[in-house]
Amino acid sequence: MDQMTHCIFDYNTLNLWRWINPYRHFKIFQNNRNMHNFLQPIIEQHIESDFHGQGGVKTIVGLALKTHTEELGAQGSKNNIDKPFMDALISQLKIFIFAGHDTTATTVGWILYCLSQNPEVLEKVRTEHNEVFGNNVDAAFDRLREIPQLLQSIPYTTAVIKETLRMFPSPGSIRDGCAGFSFLDPDTNMSYPTDGFMIWDGIRAASLSEDIWVRPDEFLPQRWLVDADDPLYPLKTAWRPFSIGPRNCIGQELAMAELKLVVVSVAREFDIECAWSKWDEQQ
Ligand code: HEM
Numbered sequence: 504m505d506q507m508t509h510c511i512f513d514y515n516t517l518n519l520w521r522w523i524n525p526y527r528h529f530k531i532f533q534n535n536r537n538m539h540n541f542l543q544p545i546i547e548q549h550i551e552s553d554f555h556g557q558g559g560v561k562t563i564v565g566l567a568l569k570t571h572t573e574e575l576g577a578q579g580s581k582n583n584i585d586k587p588f589m590d591a592l593i594s595q596l597k598i599f600i601f602a603g604h605d606t607t608a609t610t611v612g613w614i615l616y617c618l619s620q621n622p623e624v625l626e627k628v629r630t631e632h633n634e635v636f637g638n639n640v641d642a643a644f645d646r647l648r649e650i651p652q653l654l655q656s657i658p659y660t661t662a663v664i665k666e667t668l669r670m671f672p673s674p675g676s677i678r679d680g681c682a683g684f685s686f687l688d689p690d691t692n693m694s695y696p697t698d699g700f701m702i703w704d705g706i707r708a709a710s711l712s713e714d715i716w717v718r719p720d721e722f723l724p725q726r727w728l729v730d731a732d733d734p735l736y737p738l739k740t741a742w743r744p745f746s747i748g749p750r751n752c753i754g755q756e757l758a759m760a761e762l763k764l765v766v767v768s769v770a771r772e773f774d775i776e777c778a779w780s781k782w783d784e785q786q
Contacts (some may be wrong), residue, residue, distance in 0.1 A: 613671035619775040630663035662727035
């Protein structure tokens with residue numbers, strides 16, 4: 504990511520000032536240095552302790568260090584981590600932090616929004632949490648610490664999260680077009696070459712398309728719980744907020760676990776009201 508100081512939008516001539524603005528370059532340099540200074544000691548701590556981090560827990564840093572020393576073979580030691588590897592590892596960690604933060608935070612906002620707009624769904628979520636974790640919210644976390652697998656026992660909450668991600672997906676996928684790969688418009692038979700273009704998957708449009716989803720504009724968590732013969736049953740591969748294929752989201756299990764924990768924490772503790780328009784008025 505150190506090299507990624509520019510994004511594709513910088514090359515738009517309308518953004519020329521943004522591209523050459525020395526203050527922006529200084530801020531990028533400063534932010535990179537801050538991240539580096541924050542992350543390097545954490546990595547060094549891992550090197551000091553063991554490759555799997557404290558208590559044998561598998562961490563990204565631990566796995567990266569283990570792979571690196573395995574690659575070094577006989578000369579490998581956890582103490583001879585070279586600078587290019589350290590820089591590469593810090594870059595990867597920055598990608599994880601960046602990719603994992605905004606996406607999950609935005610989704611939390613949308614889940615709360617969807618619950619506020621669908622009180623009957625919120626009621627079902629609360630009933631499920633009472634049944635699985637007991638009526639006491641604090642005790643729910645003691646139970647989860649004891650039996651973390653209980654997070655897999657809240658299918659309705661999971662359906663709410665999946666339906667939120669369907670209606671309000673965060674990022675889309677962008678890929679380089681290439682020679683020999685073109686799109687064919689079935690209505691006009693026109694062929695559109697992709698070489699020299701960036702291709703965006705248009706996930707937001709696909710998520711709300713009637714060609715792909717039944718009642719696409721409605722928030723219906725039950726579509727994730729019905730049997731295959733139900734009209735609401737989703738098409739295979741239609742749901743792709745984490746993308747699909749070899750470059751899909753590597754953090755999706757973590758994201759789902761985080762999102763479930765948030766819903767378990769707040770659904771019974773708060774009555775949710777959407778105040779975006781009030782907030783807009785105050786600006
Ligand atoms: C609701 C939360 C999240 C959503 C909606 C989401 C979505 C996505 C999507 C759509 C992609 C594929 C992008 C592409 O095709 O180019 C992706 C990739 C990625 N995500 Fe997530 N993500 C989430 C959370 C996380 C978390 C928690 C982490 C890590 C802690 C993470 C780490 C990554 C990384 C490293 C990639 C790149 C994978 C690769 O290129 O091989 N994401 N994510």
